[in-house]
Amino acid sequence: MxxxxxxxxxxxxxxxxxxxxxxxxxxxxxxxxxxxxxxxxxxxxxxxxxxxxxxxxxxxDGEVQRYFERRRMDRRIAAMSGHVIVCGYGRVGRSARDHLKAMGAQVVVVDNVPERVVHLAEPHLVGDCTRDDVLIAAGIERARALVATLESDADTVYLTLSARAIAPDLVIISRARTVESKEKLTLAGATRAVNPQLIGGRRIAAFALQAHVAEFLDVVMHDEELDFRVQQVRVLPSSPLAGQRLGDLELERRSGARLLAYRPAARRPFEPNPEQDTLLAPGSVLIAFGSLTQIDALAELAAPQ
Structure with a gap:
């Protein structure tokens, strides 16, 4: 009561x-x-x-709108496969994203600073790239590659370790701020550790001493208006080319693309202008030069049956 x-x-x-x-x-x-x-x-x-x-x-304040935009973005990322995750959207990450988009790749950008990514039209996440749940939300298990361009080498090493643990076969390209960090990133699981300053210095030297060669390579790799490309074509274990003798396949005649080099396996030396009796090992890579049509024809010949 x-x-x-x-x-x-x-x-x-x-x-x-x-x-x-x-x-x-x-x-x-x-x-x-x-x-x-x-x-x-x-x-x-x-x-x-x-x-x-x-x-x-x-x-x-836009909270409701941002909520629905976030839900829509999450659904877009969940539907993606074979994309590239760019972790860190500073100057290097932005440049990497621009080149990936120009090459036709699907990209998911992840950064812990909202102001850097909220204006992007393509899929993006705001979060700590070193956290497993953020990487999984970015679709790392379905991704083709991951580009790590974080603020510090320590964070990049941790991200590389985390990404390799989640996706053992993922291509991981990690930016090394110092030359000394390259070995650590490789040991952490990076497919390739890249130092932009070192690459920039080499390119400057190449333009100074071999300007025409450097410009040609720059054009065939990055000029979208040019019909010719230098591309890699992977010979998967299920490919009809695997285990075959290069001369018997007549790839240049059938596709029109010219073979510049052959790599038997990852981290093995390239074999420039491969001999006709070369056996194409499963998992090997062909480096070819040709028009987009010719490169596509070569890739179709190497496609799993």
Whole structure:
């Protein structure tokens, strides 16, 4: 009992007061009941106004819109396969993303600074790239490759270790800020550890001493308007080319693409201008030069049956 009311009467009176239905009093109001009802009405209206203010603020601040955009982005990423994840969207990450997009690759960008990625039209995530749940949300288990360009080499090493543990066969390209970090990143599982300063220095030297060669390689690798390309074609174990003698396959005649080099396996030396009696090992790679049509024809010949 409270102020002479049973629990059911008190609940009924409270609901009438809060909803402003106002059918009438259950019992004649006492002084205590008047004080309680007045307090209840003031608090009820205050709570309702506060909740309304929060809802309006959320809508005007874009929280609801951002929520639905995030859900839509998550669905887009969940539907992707064979994409490239770019972790870290600084200057190097932005440049890598631009070149990947120009080459026709699907890209998911991940960065822990919202201002860097919220304006992007393509799929992106805001989060810590070194966390497994963030990598999984970015679709690492379905990805073709991961590019690690974080702020510090320590974070990049940790990211490389995490990514390799989740996806043992993933291609991982890690940026090394110092030459000394390259070996650590390789030991951590990076497919390739890249130092932009070292590469930039080599390119500058190449343009200084062999300008035409450097420009030719730059054009065939990056000029989208040129019809010719240097591309790699992988010979998978299920490919009809695996185990076959290169001369017997007549790949140049059948595709029109010229074979520049052959690599028997990852981390093995390239064999420039391979001999005709070369046996194509499963998992090997062909480096070919030709038009887009010729490269596609070679890739079709190497495709698993």
């Amino acid at each position: 409270f102020l002479g009311y049973t629990f059911l009467d008190a609940l009924y009176q409270t609901c009438m007061t809060m909803t402003t239905v106002g059918y009438g009093e259950v019992h004649p109001p006492t002084t205590g009941m008047k004080i309680f009802s007045t307090s209840l009405m003031i608090m009820g209206v205050g709570i309702a106004l506060y909740n309304l203010t929060v809802m309006v603020g959320a809508i005007t």
